[in-house]
């Protein structure tokens with residue numbers, strides 16, 4: 001279903017209607033030719049080369065978290081920290097700086113309003129996902145993502161009037177924030193939970209980061225060398241994929257393989273079910289074993305197409321490279337500065353809401369690492 005190229009399969013009406021006040025007509029809820037056009041304009045801004053240029057700002061965005069945790073430990077040995085909100089702030093800051101050229105901390109009131117809106121909406125069983133946009137970075141000559149996307153929109157024959165390009169930009173700012181902020185933060189929380197539970201993998205990650213980051217410097221080149229970190233992230237996204245499902249509606253009668261899907265019928269792909277299928281992953285499907293990804297996804301399971309934390313096919317996540325880079329930066333910084341274990345306060349309860357999140361948060365006990 002997800003691999004089908006037909007524009008006759010789209011986001012279901014019942015989902016898009018509810019998300020309309022939050023997402024306007026942006027890429028997440030649009031279908032058909034309107035979606036194809038938006039994708040064409042936005043996609044190039046998330047290509048690997050563009051993301052490489054954002055690693056520096058990802059590191060900058062994570063620094064306040066490191067300083068905060070340092071302060072929490074203070075003169076003591078160990079501090080108990082609930083990581084979720086701190087990771088959400090990092091994620092919001094990264095996306096805000098990268099896309100909108102402004103700092104999360106400056107636009108905090110906008111974020112909290114949008115988060116409240118998302119909290120309300122996540123009480124309804126929907127898909128995954130929250131939004132913002134802010135003022136332009138005053139002094140920077142660099143173009144931020146949104147400026148480039150806006151230029152793409154203005155130069156595009158489909159987005160003709162000034163009003164249409166304004167609408168396009170505002171709606172897609174919300175969409176990118178919605179799609180990227182929460183999901184990446186939650187993925188980072190799950191990674192920390194699993195690393196807290198598996199000190200042997202924490203040690204391996206710490207060792208790798210020390211080896212690949214010369215003088216402790218994390219840059220685009222060092223990220224490409226982080227094999228262990230990548231395996232840990234892949235395994236965390238397998239066990240706790242932030243997007244619980246992808247859904248499609250047949251906008252017209254559609255043929256998929258031997259099946260004829262009548263117009264108006266909705267289909268769902270349940271990602272956690274695929275990711276824990278022992279027929280595909282083996283009898284240890286429910287266990288945390290990052291080494292299964294040592295030779296890539298294709299060797300980790302029988303049917304690699306059933307590993308879809310970022311979806312599959314034409315609507316594959318646009319922010320995949322962005323999210324993976326951010327996760328590597330955040331994890332490698334935290335693991336190189338701190339050692340941590342799960343706090344007795346942690347209650348394991350993955351909640352299947354708009355995204356699969358730890359219902360009671362992730363509490364860890366943090367100490368300064370000897371390397372940090």
Ligand code: HEM
Pocket residue numbers: 027028039095175176179180181183184187241242243246247308309310311312314315316317318319320322323
């Ligand atoms: C770990 C983090 C993330 C996960 C697990 C994730 C997951 C997904 C999934 C499963 C889809 C496909 C939805 C579908 O087929 O219906 C998707 C789409 C999308 N994602 Fe992500 N995502 C993440 C991070 C991001 C980030 C950081 C951004 C942007 C900066 C982003 C932007 C988008 C956009 C724009 C789409 C819609 C693509 C389209 O409909 O053409 N995502 N994401």
